[in-house]
Amino acid sequence: MEQQLEQLYARARTHLDAGEVAAVAELLAEEHPSLIADLFRSLEAEERVALVRALDAPLAASVLCEIDDRGNEEVLSVLEDGEVVELLDHLPSDDAADLVAHIDPEARPRILDLLDRVDHQDAVELKELLRYPEDSAGGLMAKEYLSVREDQSISAVLPALRQLEDEELSSMQVCFVVDRDHRLVGQIPLLRLLLSDRGRKAHEVMEADPLVAHVDDDQEEVANLFLSQDLLSLPIVDHSGRLVGRITVDDAMDVLSEEATEDLARMAGSSAVELGETSTWRISRARLPWLVLGLCGELIAAFVLSHFERNLQDRVILAFFIPLIVATGGNTGIQTSAIMIRRLVMREFDTFRAGRALAREFSVSLVNGALLGATMVVVLYVWQGQIDVGIVIGLTLMTVVFLATLTGSAVPLLLDRMGIDPTVATGPFITTTNDVIGLLVYLGIAHWLLTPS
Amino acid sequence: MEQQLEQLYARARTHLDAGEVAAVAELLAEEHPSLIADLFRSLEAEERVALVRALDAPLAASVLCEIDDRGNEEVLSVLEDGEVVELLDHLPSDDAADLVAHIDPEARPRILDLLDRVDHQDAVELKELLRYPEDSAGGLMAKEYLSVREDQSISAVLPALRQLEDEELSSMQVCFVVDRDHRLVGQIPLLRLLLSDRGRKAHEVMEADPLVAHVDDDQEEVANLFLSQDLLSLPIVDHSGRLVGRITVDDAMDVLSEEATEDLARMAGSSAVELGETSTWRISRARLPWLVLGLCGELIAAFVLSHFERNLQDRVILAFFIPLIVATGGNTGIQTSAIMIRRLVMREFDTFRAGRALAREFSVSLVNGALLGATMVVVLYVWQGQIDVGIVIGLTLMTVVFLATLTGSAVPLLLDRMGIDPTVATGPFITTTNDVIGLLVYLGIAHWLLTPS
Numbered sequence: 001m002e003q004q005l006e007q008l009y010a011r012a013r014t015h016l017d018a019g020e021v022a023a024v025a026e027l028l029a030e031e032h033p034s035l036i037a038d039l040f041r042s043l044e045a046e047e048r049v050a051l052v053r054a055l056d057a058p059l060a061a062s063v064l065c066e067i068d069d070r071g072n073e074e075v076l077s078v079l080e081d082g083e084v085v086e087l088l089d090h091l092p093s094d095d096a097a098d099l100v101a102h103i104d105p106e107a108r109p110r111i112l113d114l115l116d117r118v119d120h121q122d123a124v125e126l127k128e129l130l131r132y133p134e135d136s137a138g139g140l141m142a143k144e145y146l147s148v149r150e151d152q153s154i155s156a157v158l159p160a161l162r163q164l165e166d167e168e169l170s171s172m173q174v175c176f177v178v179d180r181d182h183r184l185v186g187q188i189p190l191l192r193l194l195l196s197d198r199g200r201k202a203h204e205v206m207e208a209d210p211l212v213a214h215v216d217d218d219q220e221e222v223a224n225l226f227l228s229q230d231l232l233s234l235p236i237v238d239h240s241g242r243l244v245g246r247i248t249v250d251d252a253m254d255v256l257s258e259e260a261t262e263d264l265a266r267m268a269g270s271s272a273v274e275l276g277e278t279s280t281w282r283i284s285r286a287r288l289p290w291l292v293l294g295l296c297g298e299l300i301a302a303f304v305l306s307h308f309e310r311n312l313q314d315r316v317i318l319a320f321f322i323p324l325i326v327a328t329g330g331n332t333g334i335q336t337s338a339i340m341i342r343r344l345v346m347r348e349f350d351t352f353r354a355g356r357a358l359a360r361e362f363s364v365s366l367v368n369g370a371l372l373g374a375t376m377v378v379v380l381y382v383w384q385g386q387i388d389v390g391i392v393i394g395l396t397l398m399t400v401v402f403l404a405t406l407t408g409s410a411v412p413l414l415l416d417r418m419g420i421d422p423t424v425a426t427g428p429f430i431t432t433t434n435d436v437i438g439l440l441v442y443l444g445i446a447h448w449l450l451t452p453s
Numbered sequence: 454m455e456q457q458l459e460q461l462y463a464r465a466r467t468h469l470d471a472g473e474v475a476a477v478a479e480l481l482a483e484e485h486p487s488l489i490a491d492l493f494r495s496l497e498a499e500e501r502v503a504l505v506r507a508l509d510a511p512l513a514a515s516v517l518c519e520i521d522d523r524g525n526e527e528v529l530s531v532l533e534d535g536e537v538v539e540l541l542d543h544l545p546s547d548d549a550a551d552l553v554a555h556i557d558p559e560a561r562p563r564i565l566d567l568l569d570r571v572d573h574q575d576a577v578e579l580k581e582l583l584r585y586p587e588d589s590a591g592g593l594m595a596k597e598y599l600s601v602r603e604d605q606s607i608s609a610v611l612p613a614l615r616q617l618e619d620e621e622l623s624s625m626q627v628c629f630v631v632d633r634d635h636r637l638v639g640q641i642p643l644l645r646l647l648l649s650d651r652g653r654k655a656h657e658v659m660e661a662d663p664l665v666a667h668v669d670d671d672q673e674e675v676a677n678l679f680l681s682q683d684l685l686s687l688p689i690v691d692h693s694g695r696l697v698g699r700i701t702v703d704d705a706m707d708v709l710s711e712e713a714t715e716d717l718a719r720m721a722g723s724s725a726v727e728l729g730e731t732s733t734w735r736i737s738r739a740r741l742p743w744l745v746l747g748l749c750g751e752l753i754a755a756f757v758l759s760h761f762e763r764n765l766q767d768r769v770i771l772a773f774f775i776p777l778i779v780a781t782g783g784n785t786g787i788q789t790s791a792i793m794i795r796r797l798v799m800r801e802f803d804t805f806r807a808g809r810a811l812a813r814e815f816s817v818s819l820v821n822g823a824l825l826g827a828t829m830v831v832v833l834y835v836w837q838g839q840i841d842v843g844i845v846i847g848l849t850l851m852t853v854v855f856l857a858t859l860t861g862s863a864v865p866l867l868l869d870r871m872g873i874d875p876t877v878a879t880g881p882f883i884t885t886t887n888d889v890i891g892l893l894v895y896l897g898i899a900h901w902l903l904t905p906s
Contacts, residue, residue, distance in 0.1 A: 268791030298777035324751035338721030
């Protein structure tokens with residue numbers, strides 16, 4: 001399959017280089033939007049615009065939604081208002097709202113007004129969705145759902161159901177059941193509905209009190225709910241329990257994947273915006289703060305070392321093992337914090353287990369610290385014939401492994417309790433802290449144990 | 454919701470401590486398996502066994518599947534063969550196969566024989582699934598699917614469909630269409646099927662040539678297919694194109710989540726087995742290899758430094774900035790490799806873009822290296838009044854940032870091309886390599902530029 005893809009891309013590339021945009025559009029007409037999006041990511045802005053104009057509006061709209069990066073802003077700023085409205089008009093409400101977010105804020109009211117004249121209902125729904133923060137359940141949900149009043153017979157849903165196109169149908173898993181005030185009271189899986197006697201009332205067939213999420217809920221929590229409860233669809237309600245939208249499993253999966261990328265990038269001291277970014281300056285700007293933070297931390301480390309100048313001068317062998325001490329502390333800290341943070345992100349914690357996890361981390365750190373420390377005593381004796389320096393390094397490693405475990409496990413837990421995203425505590429931040437602490441311990445022990453030679 | 458959970462767990466805990474297992478079972482009878490699984494993870498082995506026996510068999514079976522960790526092995530080894538068979542008999546085939554994997558290999562044939570006598574069909578399907586590697590599409594798929602021959606009318610599916618219970622129904626999205634040799638030729642979304650005229654032939658209504666996966670395909674590739682194509686269900690075929698099973702979106706989502714955890718853990722120099730692990734020794738064993746690898750690498754670093762003993766003795770100030778040099782190289786390497794690897798894992802790469810990404814990484818490294826280097830020249834002059842040492846450190850930082858980018862981006866790409874999982878290239882491995890290279894550069898430049906004071 002990958003070979004076929006590369007061939008397709010190569011053919012598209014050849015046509016594009018020859019300026020044959022219509023031929024590319026024909027070549028891609030039957031392909032899945034995600035596949036075309038992958039091609040788009042390698043194109044220049046003008047090529048993207050030309051291709052968006054050449055593709056059918058529904059397909060072009062889906063492709064832009066798949067891409068969902070800064071490149072879209074350039075494309076949308078070049079297109080005419082009418083062209084943008086046509087794209088929006090072909091998208092489900094949740095995707096349309098995501099696309100509007102890429103439109104220049106100054107042009108937004110103008111385009112929404114134009115959409116209002118083309119399709120009033122769409123414009124009203126879109127404006128509602130735009131009110132919710134992007135990373136909330138409200139920002140993720142779509143307005144397209146089926147609902148029936150509890151006292152209606154289920155046959156009332158059939159006309160709406162029959163009108164749906166195949167693609168819409170595949171994202172409709174359930175029919176929601178509401179009361180007279182549009183408050184959610186239950187749901188009926190559509191397959192169950194179609195297999196039931198058409199004359200029965202909705203409230204007789206429904207599953208009462210289904211799982212719901214609130215418009216203000218965090219999108220990551222909602223996605224984890226899909227993961228743990230194997231959901232296909234989730235109704236979203238407002239403050240008074242009224243049904244306002246629904247989220248489907250494909251959107252939840254996208255959120256999980258985005259969040260995993262974001263956590264990874266943040267742990268590495270950067271940001272996931274990088275993935276869709278092509279400007280050297282912007283990538284550089286995403287990474288520099290962490291590098292500079294690291295630099296400042298390591299200047300403190302240099303200051304600590306300069307304080308022990310005499311000891312280093314006296315026994316320059318101590319300097320040889322500075323990288324070993326800081327690297328072991330750094331590695332231990334990252335091992336501990338990565339596991340701790342993943343548990344926190346996955347919500348695999350309850351009150352009693354946080355204590356157990358901490359206790360376990362500490363026993364692991366004692367075992368590993370003792371093993372590594374003992375190894376270094378032997379190595380130093382064999383290599384340099386120095387038993388006293390070996391003991392200093394061995395003791396330091398034990399202490400450093402223990403302290404790095406303390407920062408690596410306790411800091412994320414504390415941040416989480418304080419309501420701060422624990423992923424900020426990793427990567428450069430934990431490493432730098434451990435470096436400074438490790439060097440203080442190392443030269444402190446050396447100062448205390450070694451007599452001047 | 455989290456508060457309610459904690460209350461529930463606290464009540465369960467109180468009952469358990471009083472030895473009232475039946476009361477706990479009653480308390481949990483209506484809860485979702487994933488929620489009970491979360492409670493199980495904090496229990497001792499004997500408590501788990503008692504609770505498995507007290508819960509209804511279908512619920513207990515689902516709970517064990519949710520847990521899916523080493524704790525299950527202990528539980529299954531304590532249960533009678535007949536009890537294990539009853540659990541297996543209540544599970545869908547894919548979950549049953551996962552559970553069998555936790556049974557002691559010696560007991561497995563005995564239990565499968567017993568299951569064969571209770572439910573021959575189940576046992577045959579289970580034995581088939583057990584033949585596939587756990588991380589392949591075959592190992593992930595289930596045998597429960599609906600199919601119809603292309604020349605049959607779609608009403609032929611209705612009796613089977615009506616027999617399904619609610620839970621089974623919710624995981625059936627499509628009816629597969631096969632030819633006389635059971636080769637897959639198409640699929641019909643069940644909602645479309647129920648809305649169509651019952652007398653029509655399957656081949657008239659079906660979507661021809663649907664996306665398929667092969668039994669041998671890697672589970673991560675399959676899961677990425679669900680993510681990129683917004684699938685709910687995917688048919689699995691064997692070498693001759695015959696339909697042998699199906700994978701549903703909830704299983705794909707579990708794979709994505711597991712793989713994200715595994716990638717993160719591996720980048721941190723550990724393994725995701727940790728998350729379900731409670732033994733200090735086993736966690737210690739998962740982490741030690743990376744710590745020891747790091748230690749060996751840093752011993753090489755110590756060896757490099759010892760080679761420059763004279764230079765360090767002469768200008769001990771050089772030792773102060775060792776942590777700064779290695780940390781900056783390490784941070785840059787991790788920033789670069791994390792982003793590169795995430796792109797590779799997400800398959801967001803094609804041939805032309807790998808080159809562009811590399812070029813971008815290098816321009817970012819030149820910008821960041823130059824900025825950091827220039828900063829250090831100024832800092833050194835202000836702090837220590839030494840312009841020559843400042844220039845050494847500045848030049849070193851520029852070189853180190855560039856080289857760390859080279860290893861951080863090229864090594865994962867190379868490994869991926871060679872068919873090796875690129876995540877092994879990160880964490881301790883990249884950091885240690887960068888440390889050794891960085892120190893060689895640092896003291897090499899110092900040796901070359903600084904005259905003995």
